[in-house]
Amino acid sequence: xxxxxxxxxAHTFGIGLVENRKVLANSRDSYKSQTGGIIPMDAANxxxxxxxxxxxxxxxxxxxxxxxxxxxALSTGxxxxxxxxxxxxxxxSLGKPIIPVNHCVAHIEIGKIESDFRDPLVVYVSxxxxxxxxFESGKYRVFGETLDIGLGNALDKxxxxxxxxxxxxxxxxxxAQKGKKYLELPYTVKGMDLTYSGLVTAALRKxxxxxxxxxxxxxxTAFAMLTEVSERALAHTQKKEMLLVGGCASNKRLQAMxxxxxSKHGARxxxxxxxxxxxxxxxxxxxxxxxxxxxxxxxxxxxxxxDEVEVTWM
Numbered sequence: 001x002x003x004x005x006x007x008x009x010a011h012t013f014g015i016g017l018v019e020n021r022k023v024l025a026n027s028r029d030s031y032k033s034q035t036g037g038i039i040p041m042d043a044a045n046x047x048x049x050x051x052x053x054x055x056x057x058x059x060x061x062x063x064x065x066x067x068x069x070x071x072x073a074l075s076t077g078x079x080x081x082x083x084x085x086x087x088x089x090x091x092x093s094l095g096k097p098i099i100p101v102n103h104c105v106a107h108i109e110i111g112k113i114e115s116d117f118r119d120p121l122v123v124y125v126s127x128x129x130x131x132x133x134x135f136e137s138g139k140y141r142v143f144g145e146t147l148d149i150g151l152g153n154a155l156d157k158x159x160x161x162x163x164x165x166x167x168x169x170x171x172x173x174x175x176a177q178k179g180k181k182y183l184e185l186p187y188t189v190k191g192m193d194l195t196y197s198g199l200v201t202a203a204l205r206k207x208x209x210x211x212x213x214x215x216x217x218x219x220x221t222a223f224a225m226l227t228e229v230s231e232r233a234l235a236h237t238q239k240k241e242m243l244l245v246g247g248c249a250s251n252k253r254l255q256a257m258x259x260x261x262x263s264k265h266g267a268r269x270x271x272x273x274x275x276x277x278x279x280x281x282x283x284x285x286x287x288x289x290x291x292x293x294x295x296x297x298x299x300x301x302x303x304x305x306x307d308e309v310e311v312t313w314m
Contacts, residue, residue: 001292004058004069004096005285008087009079009103010127011038011167013047015058016282017069018289021113024062026275026282027054033166037156044082051090058281069096073288076100077304078128099288100298103279104129104306105140109290110283111245115270120241121234123226123258124306125248126279127152130194130226132233133306135314142307143233144192151222152248154196158218161204162211172215173251179216183209187221192232194225223254231261242267249277 007014007028014028031046033039059065074091076084091098108122122133122140130146149157152169159168164175186202188195203218234242242262244255249271259269276283290313291298298310 001070001289002064002068003071003073003099003285003288003292004094005073005075005101005281005283005288006087006091007075007103007279007281007284008047008083008090009075009077010083010279011043012279013050013054013087014279014281014284015054016280016285017058017062017064018282018285020289021286023282023286024064025058026280027058027061028280029054037160037166038080040080040082043080044086047083047086048089051086066094069094071099071288071292072096073099073101073284073291075103075106075284077103079103099291101284101287101291102304102306102309103284104131105309105311106283106287107245108133108140108243109287110276110280111243111270111272113286114272114276115241115243117241117243117268117270119239120243120270121230121237121239121267122243122245123230124246125151125226125244125254126246127156129246129306130196131306132192132230134233134237134239135311138314139309139311140306142305143236144194144229147190147193147195148197149200151196151226152246154200154222155248157200158203162207162214169248169251172219173253175212175215176219176253177216178212179210179214181210181213181216182220183213183217185217185221187225189225189228192229194229196222219251219253223251223257226254227257227261230258231265234262234265234267240267242269244269244271245277247278250274
């Protein structure tokens with residue numbers, strides 16, 4: 001079975017082609033704002049403008065025609081409504097059966113396929129989501145999460161105020177490597193959950209400090225909070241595999257902190273290659289194949305938490 005996956009939840013419009021578990025193509029084009037943040041209507045218009053080219057690129061890379069595709073998997077949530085609508089319009093225009101896919105679960109499944117992990121603890125970090133997840137009793141359960149903004153949004157808000165541009169995480173990581181002095185910042189963990197908005201506000205009040213030290217301190221605090229919550233979840237679940245997935249998973253410092261923590265609990269650690277960390281169509285297509293093979297019927301839901309998905313393919 002060949003499944004075409006469409007990703008359009010936020011700034012990226014992606015199309016992936018997957019045959020069972022094998023990725024045949026993974027093409028994408030990302031919206032960039034002149035002012036820093038994502039403007040949802042502009043991002044949706046970007047998706048409409050590039051979708052035909054991205055589809056053509058993906059089909060060419062896979063050496064397929066649209067007629068070879070059996071079904072279209074569509075990321076239907078969570079995401080920005082105008083962007084989701086642009087994806088839905090395009091999916092309907094292709095004239096194929098549509099399989100709704102949860103965006104968060106797709107990040108998990110592409111990581112599991114690449115790592116060959118069977119039952120990992122998952123640390124999922126993206127713009128709008130930060131969750132610590134493990135499979136239990138038919139669903140991916142959330143053991144801890146952000147109570148306000150996701151790690152990616154925190155990095156972006158902090159970076160934009162420092163004029164580091166849109167999707168500032170990579171620039172913050174680069175500057176943090178040059179930092180030498182830790183600046184005291186609020187560390188807010190509430191049980192198994194954490195918050196990032198206060199950290200952003202407090203860090204920006206210190207913007208007159210050395211920018212390298214400030215980025216270093218911001219990263220260390222944000223990542224340590226997440227590592228603490230992840231360690232408690234790992235100790236509770238006794239998992240021996242740990243995945244770091246999502247758009248922020250490429251950060252080397254975060255990888256190092258989680259890998260070191262996991263090794264102390266005897267857990268193997270994996271991060272997907274960069275092409276699968278950020279939003280992409282291949283991960284949507286992968287879950288589409290899993291759902292189709294399990295003969296599962298799912299309704300389109302734009303507001304869709306990770307722990308609301310019935311994972312029948314496990």
